Amino acid sequence: MLTEALREQINGREVLAALFCTFRFDPGFFEREILPALFDVQLHQDPQIRRLQLEEALRPLAGRVAVYYDPGAIVTGDGTACLDVRRIPVRPRTGYFHPKNAFILVRNTSTQERSLVVLTGSANLTQAGWWENVECAHLEEIGEHSRSRTAPEIQRFLEHLRRMARNFESHLALDDIRGLLRTVQPIVHRSANHRMHPHFLYNGRRGVKDLVDQIDEIAGQRLRGANLEVLSPYLDDADASVPLESLIDRFQPRRWRVMLPEEGGLARCRPQLYDWVRERGGEWGRLPKAVLARGGKQATGATYRTVHAKVYRFFTKDWEVTLVGSFNLTRPAYSGGGNVETGVLSEVTADRRPRFWLEEIEEPPPFAQPGEDDGVDQGFVPLLARFDWASGQAEVLWDGPGDSPRIEVYDRGVHLFEIGHLKHAAWTPIAADDAAILRERLRETSFLTAVVGDQRGIVLVHETGMAHRPSILLDLAPADILRYWSMLTAEQRNAYLAQHGRALLGAGADLPVEPALAKPGDTIFDRFAGIFHGFASLRRAVRGALDEDRVEEARFRMFGAKYDSLPILVEQVSNEASGDPLDRYLMVLCAQQLADDVRDSFEAFWTSDPVGVARLEQALAGRAVLREQLIARNDAEMAEFLDWYEARFLKTAAVPA
Numbered sequence: 283m284l285t286e287a288l289r290e291q292i293n294g295r296e297v298l299a300a301l302f303c304t305f306r307f308d309p310g311f312f313e314r315e316i317l318p319a320l321f322d323v324q325l326h327q328d329p330q331i332r333r334l335q336l337e338e339a340l341r342p343l344a345g346r347v348a349v350y351y352d353p354g355a356i357v358t359g360d361g362t363a364c365l366d367v368r369r370i371p372v373r374p375r376t377g378y379f380h381p382k383n384a385f386i387l388v389r390n391t392s393t394q395e396r397s398l399v400v401l402t403g404s405a406n407l408t409q410a411g412w413w414e415n416v417e418c419a420h421l422e423e424i425g426e427h428s429r430s431r432t433a434p435e436i437q438r439f440l441e442h443l444r445r446m447a448r449n450f451e452s453h454l455a456l457d458d459i460r461g462l463l464r465t466v467q468p469i470v471h472r473s474a475n476h477r478m479h480p481h482f483l484y485n486g487r488r489g490v491k492d493l494v495d496q497i498d499e500i501a502g503q504r505l506r507g508a509n510l511e512v513l514s515p516y517l518d519d520a521d522a523s524v525p526l527e528s529l530i531d532r533f534q535p536r537r538w539r540v541m542l543p544e545e546g547g548l549a550r551c552r553p554q555l556y557d558w559v560r561e562r563g564g565e566w567g568r569l570p571k572a573v574l575a576r577g578g579k580q581a582t583g584a585t586y587r588t589v590h591a592k593v594y595r596f597f598t599k600d601w602e603v604t605l606v607g608s609f610n611l612t613r614p615a616y617s618g619g620g621n622v623e624t625g626v627l628s629e630v631t632a633d634r635r636p637r638f639w640l641e642e643i644e645e646p647p648p649f650a651q652p653g654e655d656d657g658v659d660q661g662f663v664p665l666l667a668r669f670d671w672a673s674g675q676a677e678v679l680w681d682g683p684g685d686s687p688r689i690e691v692y693d694r695g696v697h698l699f700e701i702g703h704l705k706h707a708a709w710t711p712i713a714a715d716d717a718a719i720l721r722e723r724l725r726e727t728s729f730l731t732a733v734v735g736d737q738r739g740i741v742l743v744h745e746t747g748m749a750h751r752p753s754i755l756l757d758l759a760p761a762d763i764l765r766y767w768s769m770l771t772a773e774q775r776n777a778y779l780a781q782h783g784r785a786l787l788g789a790g791a792d793l794p795v796e797p798a799l800a801k802p803g804d805t806i807f808d809r810f811a812g813i814f815h816g817f818a819s820l821r822r823a824v825r826g827a828l829d830e831d832r833v834e835e836a837r838f839r840m841f842g843a844k845y846d847s848l849p850i851l852v853e854q855v856s857n858e859a860s861g862d863p864l865d866r867y868l869m870v871l872c873a874q875q876l877a878d879d880v881r882d883s884f885e886a887f888w889t890s891d892p893v894g895v896a897r898l899e900q901a902l903a904g905r906a907v908l909r910e911q912l913i914a915r916n917d918a919e920m921a922e923f924l925d926w927y928e929a930r931f932l933k934t935a936a937v938p939a
Contacts, residue, residue, distance in 0.1 A: 295388040299346040299458040303383040306406035307351035309363035344834025352379040354662040363728040366748040377621035418591035420626040431479035433466040486622030510535035513593040514611035521554035525616040539565040548650035567640025597636035663732040663739035672747030676717035680704035692731040749842035764816030817872040841894020856904025867908040
């Protein structure tokens with residue numbers, strides 16, 4: 283439901299940047315099942331082919347999809363991360379990094395109007411959060427140059443997020459989103475025409491008021507004396523609830539009801555807390571089984587979903603004001619300087635008279651000991667790691683207090699290397715041999731296990747320079763690369779990747795077969811025309827990307843290590859022992875012509891990637907060998923002809939106006 287709601291709100295518009303916040307993070311699930319909501323393309327159901335198609339779809343967004351997560355709550359799941367997503371850990375000095383948000387910057391390609399789609403809710407970026415639990419979310423859209431109450435509040439939260447992620451320098455998605463928000467005129471008044479504007483709330487920063495004070499400041503006078511209903515899957519492990527007491531004392535609800543957190547038929551709170559709520563005049567409740575039943579159907583033997591939603595409802599017979607977000611009914615969530623949390627307080631339009639969602643519990647339930655907040659059940663070592671595919675350099679940073687002890691690094695039980703003592707909060711390169719080991723491991727997994735004494739924790743490697751990361755699955759022959767360059771639409775390229783992905787995976791007949799693409803003829807004219815057309819298409823794509831400041835997309839094509847990157851084609855045709863030397867020579871000559879054009883026209887871009895340029899130039903040097911092969915196969919006049927031909931072929935031609 284969350285994926286479809288997000289996809290419906292984006293509504294086929296071009297995504298320019300995307301920023302997600304989460305506590306628990308399953309990067310494999312995120313890439314397979316949540317990222318596709320950003321793209322209006324038909325993806326293959328096979329997860330490997332789907333990732334290959336997503337790798338292509340992400341190129342225009344290079345560096346502009348980011349996930350900010352709590353490094354103590356990584357979920358390894360059943361897959362690893364391998365796509366161009368910036369994975370940025372955020373560990374507050376007090377509490378957890380606990381918000382659940384999606385900020386999606388979109389553009390209507392017909393009108394060029396830009397907007398920010400904002401999802402604020404309770405769901406982590408995990409399979410449980412997006413597929414299984416009962417969750418809640420608030421969805422809105424903020425147009426460029428529009429008026430908004432939430433825009434300045436979101437802007438302040440993003441500024442705080444940038445400060446918390448101080449260990450990483452590049453935040454392209456965050457900066458692009460803040461750029462749009464700066465164009466929005468703030469709405470100063472809290473309400474208009476007797477209706478409250480939505481308000482974006484957050485805490486976890488010094489100087490921010492606690493949650494009850496924020497709600498009171500916005501709508502306290504109106505909320506006093508209304509009914510109150512609270513859904514929270516976690517409560518404090520205490521005999522009385524300080525946050526709940528603060529809510530009751532401040533707003534004096536007429537009636538109030540709290541969801542009883544349960545797991546396996548056992549109440550996850552202290553019996554004393556259960557009695558305290560009763561003594562204060564409150565009620566305990568459960569959501570109806572029809573809501574909890576998987577598939578929405580209650581039947582014999584039905585299984586029920588876990589409630590993970592965080593909802594605070596103030597209502598009378600005439601109106602309802604609701605807070606949805608990440609705020610549990612716990613002291614760390616409520617405190618201004620505790621967890622980092624987000625939520626939206628808004629007035630709800632209802633078709634019928636508001637009433638309690640929860641069914642009242644009459645008899646005391648059996649009790650179990652409550653678990654840790656939001657199910658944190660793994661160790662944590664404050665080690666950060668990043669790897670740059672362009673330079674091959676790996677760096678680590680100790681984010682704990684003082685200098686680090688010695689750290690052992692493992693991958694799935696295999697010892698990789700040891701890290702000596704690290705200075706606090708300083709990126710330190712690891713040895714070149716260890717970086718080479720990490721490079722090979724990253725082809726299979728982005729997870730490492732760091733061990734310090736008896737403590738161990740999962741580390742998710744932050745990867746950059748993704749244009750130089752070898753492709754996930756596919757190796758194309760030179761002719762296939764030329765055909766791929768020539769395809770005009772994303773749909774054509776998508777179908778092509780699906781076909782070749784099926785062939786490499788050995789996919790069975792149970793997978794649908796995409797329509798076959800027509801193959802060119804095999805005459806000398808067809809071959810040469812195909813070469814020229816392929817390179818002309820690549821030239822248009824690269825120049826178009828650079829003219830529109832899509833630098834990273836151009837980098838993928840000119841200097842990358844992907845299946846259709848220019849160095850890959852040149853290396854293949856230069857090193858092939860078979861194939862027509864004339865075809866291979868002509869391809870390398872076309873590549874040299876394109877390289878000269880880009881170097882002369884976009885000098886800053888050319889000099890920005892010395893590693894990519896060096897690889898391309900080394901591959902282009904293979905033209906000399908191909909030239910000698912052609913001369914050896916022909917008479918002595920061939921050398922003289924090639925001298926004449928190359929000079930004219932590589933000469934920059936004047937383009938007619």
